[in-house]
Amino acid sequence: MRVLFATEPGDEDEVRQRIETALSAQRLEAPDGHMVSWKVHATGRGTVAPGEADHGRRLALS
Numbered sequence: 001m002r003v004l005f006a007t008e009p010g011d012e013d014e015v016r017q018r019i020e021t022a023l024s025a026q027r028l029e030a031p032d033g034h035m036v037s038w039k040v041h042a043t044g045r046g047t048v049a050p051g052e053a054d055h056g057r058r059l060a061l062s
Contacts, residue, residue, distance in 0.1 A: 001038065004052055006059035
């Protein structure tokens with residue numbers, strides 16, 4: 001999974017921490033009641049990939 005988000009620069013650390021905290025739970029109950037699980041391999045800043053650029057712009061404008 002890759003998480004792409006947009007926020008004000010001053011809020012980035014808090015938003016990033018919230019995302020990392022949620023992902024570190026490694027499980028979530030889906031709307032249908034089934035448990036979904038995952039393993040976090042790495043976290044950190046990345047570069048918006050060319051295929052994500054349009055989505056990134058839409059996030060920044062919302």
